[in-house]
Amino acid sequence: MQRVSSNGTAGNDAVAPVPLDPATVYRRNGARPWPSARPRVIIVGAGFGGLSAARVLGDKDVDVLVIDRNNYHGFWPLLYQVATAGLEPESVAHPVRAIVRQYSNVSFMMAEVLRVDFAQQVVITAAAALPYDYLILAAGSANNYFGNETLAAHTYGLKDLDDAELLRNAVLANFEYAVSEANQARRRRLKTLVVVGGGPTGVELAGAFVELIKHVLVHDYPMLDMSEARVVLAEAGDTVLATFPTTLQQEAIRRLQAIGVEVRLRSPVAAVENGLVTFGDGSQIEAGVVVWAAGVRAAALADRLGVSQARSGRIPVQPALNLADHPEVFVIGDMAYLESPPRRGQPRAPYPMVAPVAVQMAERAAHNILARIRRKPMKPFRYFDKGNMATIGRRVAVIDAFGIRLSGYLAWAGWLVVHLMLLVGFRNRIVVFLNWAYSYFTYDRGLRLITGAKPPPPGSPVQAAAPTAEARQL
Numbered sequence: 402m403q404r405v406s407s408n409g410t411a412g413n414d415a416v417a418p419v420p421l422d423p424a425t426v427y428r429r430n431g432a433r434p435w436p437s438a439r440p441r442v443i444i445v446g447a448g449f450g451g452l453s454a455a456r457v458l459g460d461k462d463v464d465v466l467v468i469d470r471n472n473y474h475g476f477w478p479l480l481y482q483v484a485t486a487g488l489e490p491e492s493v494a495h496p497v498r499a500i501v502r503q504y505s506n507v508s509f510m511m512a513e514v515l516r517v518d519f520a521q522q523v524v525i526t527a528a529a530a531l532p533y534d535y536l537i538l539a540a541g542s543a544n545n546y547f548g549n550e551t552l553a554a555h556t557y558g559l560k561d562l563d564d565a566e567l568l569r570n571a572v573l574a575n576f577e578y579a580v581s582e583a584n585q586a587r588r589r590r591l592k593t594l595v596v597v598g599g600g601p602t603g604v605e606l607a608g609a610f611v612e613l614i615k616h617v618l619v620h621d622y623p624m625l626d627m628s629e630a631r632v633v634l635a636e637a638g639d640t641v642l643a644t645f646p647t648t649l650q651q652e653a654i655r656r657l658q659a660i661g662v663e664v665r666l667r668s669p670v671a672a673v674e675n676g677l678v679t680f681g682d683g684s685q686i687e688a689g690v691v692v693w694a695a696g697v698r699a700a701a702l703a704d705r706l707g708v709s710q711a712r713s714g715r716i717p718v719q720p721a722l723n724l725a726d727h728p729e730v731f732v733i734g735d736m737a738y739l740e741s742p743p744r745r746g747q748p749r750a751p752y753p754m755v756a757p758v759a760v761q762m763a764e765r766a767a768h769n770i771l772a773r774i775r776r777k778p779m780k781p782f783r784y785f786d787k788g789n790m791a792t793i794g795r796r797v798a799v800i801d802a803f804g805i806r807l808s809g810y811l812a813w814a815g816w817l818v819v820h821l822m823l824l825v826g827f828r829n830r831i832v833v834f835l836n837w838a839y840s841y842f843t844y845d846r847g848l849r850l851i852t853g854a855k856p857p858p859p860g861s862p863v864q865a866a867a868p869t870a871e872a873r874q875l
């Protein structure tokens with residue numbers, strides 16, 4: 402039998418895939434025949450941007466092929482709840498085929514896009530080179546280690562379902578290992594978690610981990626001294642939630658500290674090795690798990706396109722969201738670099754890497770493709786900012802939207818409603834709602850299973866190596 406490694410590549414005894422001709426690939430994936438009289442649109446990525454573009458192009462006079470390396474669409478804003486044993490992975494994701502099958506002209510193919518030949522207008526995967534008339538690149542983002550790539554091997558990331566499960570397994574396994582650990586310092590280390598990065602993901606993770614320990618693990622492990630358990634949130638800047646108004650930043654810090662998160666501001670992380678976190682000032686913390694939530698950059702595909710890249714590896718686009726040299730290629734979402742017009746005397750800044758930007762860019766790009774086909778003028782991208790929100794533990798959130806600044810219980814209720822409404826799939830909404838209600842009333846989390854490959858026990862030389870999704874791909 403052919404061996405397949407964890408990154409999906411075949412082992413030594415594998416037979417190299419035979420390149421397929423595009424007509425076969427399109428036919429096998431249920432797409433309309435190729436060549437076709439109708440323009441062919443390929444969308445790379447079935448995330449917030451890619452799927453929104455497919456919805457606009459659905460049942461229009463074009464043939465659409467969505468390509469993603471996973472067969473699911475992930476709802477990343479709830480990923481931290483998978484990592485903290487609050488939700489099962491399946492409830493924050495939805496099969497792409499179940500979404501696209503409602504459109505007669507949209508089909509799906511699971512494949513990693515390796516590169517794009519813009520001159521020949523083909524998208525290249527391991528199995529085929531697929532021709533397109535129009536291309537939408539929406540491959541999202543990856544962790545940004547700011548040039549310190551050893552961090553990828555020594556920290557956990559949170560970018561996809563695999564990352565979330567690895568992180569959950571590692572935290573839970575460390576408490577299991579702590580039970581049989583005789584050495585007190587090592588026990589303390591197994592119960593220490595450092596989250597690097599005080600943005601919304603770091604804040605939400607740190608808050609949820611503290612509550613997992615305080616409300617659930619404390620009952621599971623009566624033999625452990627839980628007063629020693631630590632959740633440290635390390636931030637290089639002088640505040641958390643930097644994109645929120647100052648009052649909400651201060652409120653977030655106050656609330657995090659109140660539930661037991663140690664907030665370390667002005668603490669840039671210089672190195673992480675074998676669970677030892679070294680800060681810029683030389684101070685160190687020993688931790689069983691270190692999570693990297695300190696920065697994002699464009700997905701690795703952006704580096705393989707042979708086009709110029711802006712800050713964070715993002716690809717500069719025209720106001721209509723296409724490339725200057727290849728007007729039939731559109732780049733959207735986290736991958737795209739476009740500056741917003743200056744506002745109220747503030748300097749121009751790139752649109753943030755958030756879901757509403759990806760969705761609105763997708764809609765604009767898809768409408769612009771339809772406009773080009775109809776020989777109508779394309780329109781520039783305009784962003785309608787719906788605001789920001791983040792949760793801090795089980796009853797508190799901060800919201801900054803439409804001029805309203807809210808913190809506390811009401812904001813948390815608003816956060817719940819918005820996320821339930823945005824979640825794709827009726828089943829997922831029910832499952833998530835029931836899980837939240839269960840956890841709220843019982844303070845329990847039923848999903849604290851250590852599944853798949855178990856993290857190695859402490860003392861093992863590979864214990865600190867944290868295989869993030871990105872490290873697996875490299």
Ligand SMILES: Cc1cc2nc3c(=O)[nH]c(=O)nc-3n(C[C@H](O)[C@H](O)[C@H](O)COP(=O)(O)OP(=O)(O)OC[C@H]3O[C@@H](n4cnc5c(N)ncnc54)[C@H](O)[C@@H]3O)c2cc1C
Nearest residue numbers: 446448449450469470478514540541734735754755756759
């Ligand atoms: C943990 C977390 C929490 C977040 N919380 C929030 C939040 O609360 N609010 C908010 O607005 N935003 C949040 N974001 C950011 C938001 O999810 C992104 O801005 C948004 O997903 C960007 O959409 P996109 O379509 O550009 O990329 P994505 O939605 O990430 O989709 C990219 C898709 O491309 C696929 N892909 C990547 N490379 C390839 C390749 N080479 N070949 C084939 N397929 C490929 C991926 O599998 C993925 O399905 C969060 C992100 C994370 C990771």
